Amino acid sequence: MNHGILLLLTDHARDPVLNAFALPGGFIAVHSGLLLAAQSESELASVLAHEIGHVAQRHIARMIGQQKQNSMIQLASIVLGALAGVSRVGGDAAMATMMGGTGLAIQRQLNFSRDAEREADRVGLQILRDGGFDTSGMVAFFGRLQSASRGFGDAVPPYLLTHPLTTERIADIQARIRDQRYKQRADNPDFQLIRARVRLLQNNTSQGIRDAQAYFESQLRQNTKMQIMVSKYGLAYAAYLQRSYDKAEGLLQEARAASQPMVPSILFTNLDIDIKLAKKQGAQALKEADAARKQFPLSRVVAHQYADALIEGQRNDVAVAYLRDQAQLYRHEVAVQDLLAKAYAAQGKQALQHMALAESYVLQGSLPAALEQLGIARKAPDATFYDQAMIDARERDLKEQWKDEMKETKGRG
Template identity: 60%
Template sequence: MKLKLPSSPKKIMCLAVLTATCFFSASIAPSSTLAQNLPTLGDTERQDLSPLMERKLGEQIMQSVRRDPDYMDDAPLSEYLNRLGNRMLETRPDARGEAMYDFEFFAVRDPVLNAFAFPGGFIGFHSGLILTAQSESELASVMGHEIGHVAQRHIARMIGSQKVDSLIPIAAMILAALAARSSPDAAMALAVGGQGVAIQRQLNFSREAEREADRVGFQILRDAGFDTAGMVSFFGRLQVATRNYNDTAPAYLRSHPLTSERMADIQARMIDQRYKQYVDSFEFSLARARVRVLQTDTPQGYMDAATFFDTQLKTDQEDSKLAARYGFAFLAYKQKDYAKAQELLDKVVKQVETSPRQKIALKTTSMFASLDIDIKLATKQYDTAVKLAEQAMQQLPLSRGIVYQYVDALVAANRHEDAARFLRDQVQLYRQDPKLQNQLGKVYELQGKQALQHIALAEAYALNSALPAALQQLDIARRAPDAQYYDQAVIDAKEREWKEKHKDEMKDEKNRK
């Protein structure tokens, strides 16, 4: 399913009306701090969609999102977004709620300006929004707003007001939002079928949800040390766009209605705030350069990116210049001009090393190391790639992307046993990471270890909430000629656990119908 929006403005507007509330996440019960000025959720609402059910619903949606070709599966970018989001959550841990969910922040390749939140703490950003944000505080203001939707459990509250077939309209809206990008007609049918006469009630609720998300987002933005004027400036520019373009207003405004009352409320909160200057991180500039290249794979798109970087080089801002040079290196890599990419990357790294403020990024972000390793792998310098990845893991022990690259480098260097040993340790440390299990399965395949290969793949499917596929992999593992007694015991235990879990899921599904 290709992520593309409908071409007709009327279809976009109509679809936006039907799908607006699907982007109002609700994974956690609000704490007393966040909810001090908000209505308290009653037990009825909490029964309609529990935090556990919200997370499960969000994970099911994310399965479709991650399979989409326009999902930006780019580790350095994901790490930046998640670092920024977790920094905001650290100042207000109560936003995670009683379930203490691990939020996931991600990006999708789409030039349309939009952001959204799914149940369970999954928050996505269109590449167009990341590039439109003129400061890190602006990007953080959108992030805070979406966290506010999650913290206030807006889907659970919406369901509490409906009481009837609660999950059906939500599923329809989510499917419509995804279908809209490939088939406007199909999206309309899904949305209309799921919504019916409840549309107006949901729209009315969505306006209140927006005000609540503004309130919580503003608090998080302030407490995290960002410039709260970022929220005002971002929404202000969107409001101007609404007046100028009417039916072709930015998608963010169509799914997040911006009323005069909301703007007035945000501005009123600004009056009581002492101005606090916030200096954008260098990583923000690097992330935007990376997004500018990642959002396209066409010759014209690459030419547009090069033109933009040329313009950036003429500015007086050091961050912009260095980010443009990094962008050129990354662009050369994507165009498979590896010699040029290496030359440009080496030059920009030397320049960053001599910059007092920017050189910190060499030890705090994987942007440079990841690109260097990618170039080494592309040019078959496998041993060098292994050494670079080992050094990067020492400097950036929390970078999952570097871990994946290290495994790729070991495999490329035919060090399969080293890769398997490393991955076995990693899956013990990070038990909820399906990508590690997938890599382990591939390494076992290269070693000819069929039973272990399919057990690892089963774990990966289970972590992605695809239990039928996981059980199928266990069945293949059981019949593998090299399955040992211990392997059979593991297979039996996991099969019992997953069959029981799948049975419970099917029962829940039947009860909802």
């Protein structure tokens, strides 16, 4: 039995709708809208803790026992498929909307009983406290949502539809934390930097970026060190998205200056490398990415940037060796396979490029596209006898998998 909890929070979960929900299989989906509405880590953690409460108490599993199991599993696979699709097309708004719609469809099926909600609140508070967060964050956030909900009219966020913030519920939570000592908790500055980034990613149309810029400018007027750092970072990222790379560099310098004497954030480093890569300053990007991967050995973003910088700097042999290593260590990362394909393409190795793309599609759950890539790889003029044998074996595997998947789908109907 797998009790792991996987948090689906990527650049691609951009949906301005305020929502979070637990899914079958221990997944918890968080919309970017929630991240922006939460004003502290404790507030965000309180919603997550509540959803983890549903998972920990096996509310979904118990519901599945009562409902048709097949329809639930099918729903879960649709959601995961949609997420994979969104991450593939990146900024495609239509796909993102579809995902939002699918999430809503799932959530309607996952309407928990009032008892289950109360239990999730109780367990969630315990989780929140054990995690070292400020438990009053739950009351503060829910209280603010409650007063805001009066202004929503017909556009009540889905989270509030499934989690009505009745006075009774808030009083219940308040009673639970009454005996606890107030726990002051300083947020990691990265939390606010991530929110600035999400604000831009959520709507990266030119109008969306201008709106975010206006917001950051207004925040600057608060004139606290933290606000200056976060707003300058937001403005730097906005300039980067607008391809004003020199301006982005200058603003990032100002954000960094305002962050002293705090520990330098990895988000500054990430943006710095992205700017260098965009400016085609391969050598400089490589130097910084190499230093960053030593400073932040666990960061996956830095690992990807390092590989990208190697390719940009035309160190393709090193890039391929590094990425093949990474592919062994991180077998489920689509980005590693995509970068490997890019490195092979830079080397002019067509068969290997399409074999890597096939693996990328497999990881995204798209077997037909993977088989198509294998077909292209087989016909590549540089496909060696050895490559052909690998392609044949992989193709047999995938066709077998595909057949099983089709059987399962039919069995469900």
